[in-house]
Amino acid sequence: MGWEQIEISLPNCSALQVISFPVVQLHLNRTAMRASQKDFENAMNQVKLLKKDPGNEAKLKLYALYKQATEGPCNMPKPGVFDLINKAKWDAWNALGSLPKETARQNYVDLVSSLSSSLESSSQVEPGTDRKSTGYETLMVTSEDGITKIMLNRPTKKNALNVEMYHEIMHALKAASKDDSAITVLTGNGDYYSSGNDLTNFTDIPPGGVEEKAKNGAILLREFVGCFIDFPKPLIAMVNGPAVGISVTLLGLFDAVYASDRATFHTPFSHLGQSPEGCSSYTFPKIMSPAKAIEMLVFGKKLTAGEACAQGLVTEVFPDSTFQKEVWTRLKAFAKLPPNAMRISKGIIRNREKETLHAVNAEECSVLQGRWLSDECMNAVVNFLSRKSKL
Numbered sequence: 001m002g003w004e005q006i007e008i009s010l011p012n013c014s015a016l017q018v019i020s021f022p023v024v025q026l027h028l029n030r031t032a033m034r035a036s037q038k039d040f041e042n043a044m045n046q047v048k049l050l051k052k053d054p055g056n057e058a059k060l061k062l063y064a065l066y067k068q069a070t071e072g073p074c075n076m077p078k079p080g081v082f083d084l085i086n087k088a089k090w091d092a093w094n095a096l097g098s099l100p101k102e103t104a105r106q107n108y109v110d111l112v113s114s115l116s117s118s119l120e121s122s123s124q125v126e127p128g129t130d131r132k133s134t135g136y137e138t139l140m141v142t143s144e145d146g147i148t149k150i151m152l153n154r155p156t157k158k159n160a161l162n163v164e165m166y167h168e169i170m171h172a173l174k175a176a177s178k179d180d181s182a183i184t185v186l187t188g189n190g191d192y193y194s195s196g197n198d199l200t201n202f203t204d205i206p207p208g209g210v211e212e213k214a215k216n217g218a219i220l221l222r223e224f225v226g227c228f229i230d231f232p233k234p235l236i237a238m239v240n241g242p243a244v245g246i247s248v249t250l251l252g253l254f255d256a257v258y259a260s261d262r263a264t265f266h267t268p269f270s271h272l273g274q275s276p277e278g279c280s281s282y283t284f285p286k287i288m289s290p291a292k293a294i295e296m297l298v299f300g301k302k303l304t305a306g307e308a309c310a311q312g313l314v315t316e317v318f319p320d321s322t323f324q325k326e327v328w329t330r331l332k333a334f335a336k337l338p339p340n341a342m343r344i345s346k347g348i349i350r351n352r353e354k355e356t357l358h359a360v361n362a363e364e365c366s367v368l369q370g371r372w373l374s375d376e377c378m379n380a381v382v383n384f385l386s387r388k389s390k391l
């Protein structure tokens with residue numbers, strides 16, 4: 001059997017997003033199959049024509065089904081823990097166990113067919129989603145009525161923060177600090193506020209290896225959190241849905257946090273082999289008491305919006321059905337207040353803590369740099385990427 005590999009190039013490429021798709025010339029026994037060779041070949045051609053990224057989970061499933069359909073059960077040695085992409089592919093193939101080749105072939109055809117229709121219909125339902133609308137790839141930034149709104153705009157990825165998004169948020173915050181708006185609002189597009197750090201950030205390892213990756217990650221994170229510490233105007237979070245990881249920890253640096261009653265607040269750092277960031281090791285114990293902070297940051301307790309409000313992390317909770325209307329009405333009223341008075345008052349309240357916050361930020365980033373190199377962290381990332389675990 002002859003076969004070759006092609007790679008589909010996708011926007012926002014990370015290592016896992018260039019998982020190879022197999023293209024084969026098959027010489028299969030038609031009579032033994034439920035899906036014919038022609039169906040299988042058509043399905044493989046259809047994959048190449050997909051206009052939207054089907055996502056890593058689907059790509060791994062396609063890879064695994066293709067291997068199972070053409071070679072049978074996984075017979076390769078298991079890749080090492082740091083070989084993230086090959087390990088994710090191996091895990092996906094191995095998970096199919098002794099699934100018969102014919103069934104794998106049929107499942108491949110069915111999966112491609114469902115992907116083709118769902119990707120087509122989702123692009124009809126949400127035109128513009130995930131597309132550049134304001135010069136940003138991962139954000140929608142608008143400024144009106146004295147309010148600059150920075151909206152995280154990767155709804156299909158639950159607004160996970162990829163490296164590009166970290167850079168774009170820093171850029172947007174710096175621009176907002178200088179524009180003529182009175183207040184700045186951060187919110188999410190879609191059903192999530194944010195699922196936190198994009199775990200595929202861990203996959204494209206530079207020539208300097210994982211150490212260099214971790215070092216660059218710590219530099220990026222320190223600069224990113226620093227922008228929140230230094231932001232001079234009232235900064236408000238509109239938490240429209242569940243929030244995870246760094247999107248939660250940063251809330252301690254906001255001046256008001258309004259949440260939908262659909263929102264939840266989850267910092268599963270120990271589960272991920274990681275440690276707190278966003279200055280939360282300092283702000284959370286102050287906001288909610290050390291014991292409550294430890295429940296969240298060490299034991300990964302997920303809070304409802306009501307619980308987060310009772311503990312002081314959230315300013316006020318609104319029913320999801322009226323969340324947008326009520327909060328925007330309030331924000332528009334805030335934005336009419338004299339901007340200089342608001343900026344100066346925020347400064348008096350926040351400035352004396354700034355030096356401490358920068359020191360905490362530096363320490364948290366340095367600790368995390370070490371954590372990212374640990375087996376605990378690597379295993380958690382691999383497990384998520386190979387779909388063995390979710391929060």
Ligand SMILES: CCCCCCCCCC/C=C\CC(=O)SCCNC(=O)CCNC(=O)[C@H](O)C(C)(C)COP(=O)(O)OP(=O)(O)OC[C@H]1O[C@@H](n2cnc3c(N)ncnc32)[C@H](O)[C@@H]1OP(=O)(O)O
Pocket residue numbers: 054055056057058156157158160161195196197198199200201202213214216217218220221244245246247268269272274277372384389390391
């Ligand atoms: C070493 C270099 C580092 C460089 C970066 C430096 C800065 C890092 C600083 C911060 C470090 C850590 C802080 C954190 O934020 S830790 C928290 C990390 N987040 C998670 O662990 C969440 C993982 N996601 C999930 O558990 C689930 O997706 C969910 C959020 C519970 C939602 O589940 P669902 O069933 O409703 O939806 P699902 O199908 O899983 O998701 C839809 C698609 O979105 C993708 N996706 C969601 N969240 C993430 C994520 N955090 N990272 C990457 N991808 C994510 C998911 O994979 C689906 O994609 P696809 O359709 O399969 O392609």
